[in-house]
Every structure is written in structure tokens, then in C-alpha cells.
Amino acid sequence: MVWEAILWVIFFLMTMGLIALNLYQIVCLSDLEADYLNPYESSARINAVIVPEFVLHGVFCALFLLTGHWFMFLLTLPIACYNTILFMKRQHLIDVTEVFRFLSAEKKYRIIKLAFYLLLFVLVIFRILSTATLSAMLSVFHFNTTEELDIRSSFLEF
Numbered sequence: 133m134v135w136e137a138i139l140w141v142i143f144f145l146m147t148m149g150l151i152a153l154n155l156y157q158i159v160c161l162s163d164l165e166a167d168y169l170n171p172y173e174s175s176a177r178i179n180a181v182i183v184p185e186f187v188l189h190g191v192f193c194a195l196f197l198l199t200g201h202w203f204m205f206l207l208t209l210p211i212a213c214y215n216t217i218l219f220m221k222r223q224h225l226i227d228v229t230e231v232f233r234f235l236s237a238e239k240k241y242r243i244i245k246l247a248f249y250l251l252l253f254v255l256v257i258f259r260i261l262s263t264a265t266l267s268a269m270l271s272v273f274h275f276n277t278t279e280e281l282d283i284r285s286s287f288l289e290f
Contacts, residue, residue, distance in 0.1 A: 137267060139199060140260045146192045147253045153185040154246045161239045164231065175228045182224050186215045204255065211248065 157178050164174040193212040196205035218224040226238065 134267070137260070137263050139195075140256060140263055143192070143195070143204075143256045144253075144260060146188060146195075147249060147256050149188055150185065150192070151246065151249045151253060153181050153188070154242055154249055156181055157185075158239065158242050158246065161235060161242065165235055165239070171228050171231045175226045175231055179225045182226075183219075186219060186224065189215060204252075207255075208252070211245070 160169065160174050160177045163169040164171065169177075189208070190212055193205060193208040196202075196208060215224070226234075231238075
């Protein structure tokens with residue numbers, strides 16, 4: 133049970149990382165839309181975090197598969213497949229010359245991904261709490277089998 137709780141804390145940290153990377157991309161796109169950043173700087177900042185986000189999401193999905201959390205694996209698999217398809221077609225990076233043309237679509241795509249990551253965040257928090265509650269309940273009923281019960285000591289105490 134301790135390993136299960138540690139695993140869910142790792143999933144929690146990975147989810148926080150995915151949310152942070154996605155929020156950073158949304159902020160960069162919003163700054164570009166408001167003309168606070170030029171297209172070169174904004175594209176460079178976003179392109180620098182896209183591949184780490186894809187890798188982190190892929191590891192996140194693979195860990196769910198390896199640990200036998202099938203529902204969470206099947207929930208994260210479509211985005212992992214979509215990220216893989218984008219990467220293989222080389223459409224994952226933002227093009228500097230056409231950034232304004234797809235600005236609205238890119239922003240909507242990242243907002244939808246943020247909503248998905250927030251759903252994952254809620255599910256992971258729920259699983260952390262349920263694992264901790266179950267672990268606490270089982271620890272109450274856990275008997276230490278290494279100690280032998282000495283019946284005489286309970287009768288001889290006055």
C-alpha cells in the first residue's frame with residue numbers, strides 16, 4: 133500500500149508538470165495575441181516546451197499501463213496517440229511565419245488540453261485520498277506477526 137501511495141504522488145507531480153507546461157503555452161499565445169511578445173520569441177518559447185510535454189505525457193501514460201491502472205491508461209491514451217501523430221508528421225511545432233493564422237485554433241487546442249489535464253488532476257487527487265484512506269484503515273487492522281503473543285504476561289499483570 134505504501135508503494136501505491138508513492139506512485140499516486142508521482143502521478144500528482146507529473147499532472148502538475150503537464151498543467152504548468154500547458155499554462156505556459158497558453159500564456160505565451162495570449163501574450164502574442166496582445167502584442168506583448170513578437171512571433172519569433174513566442175514561437176521559440178512554445179516550441180521549447182512542446183517536446184518535454186509530449187515526453188512527460190507519454191511517460192505518464194506508460195506508467196499507468198505498467199502499473200495496471202487500466203482506466204487511467206485508457207483515458208490518457210488518445211492524447212498520447214494524437215501527440216505521437218503530430219510528432220511523426222512534424223506538425224507539433226509552431227511555425228513563426230504562420231503563427232497568427234492559427235493563433236485562435238492553437239489557443240483552443242491548448243485550452244481543451246488544459247481542461248483534460250485538470251480532469252486528470254481531480255482524478256489523481258481523488259485516488260491519492262482514497263489510497264491514503266484505505267491505507268490508514270488497513271493499518272488499524274494490521275497485526276504484527278513477528279511478535280509472539282505472550283498470554284502469561286497478560287494474566288500476571290496486577
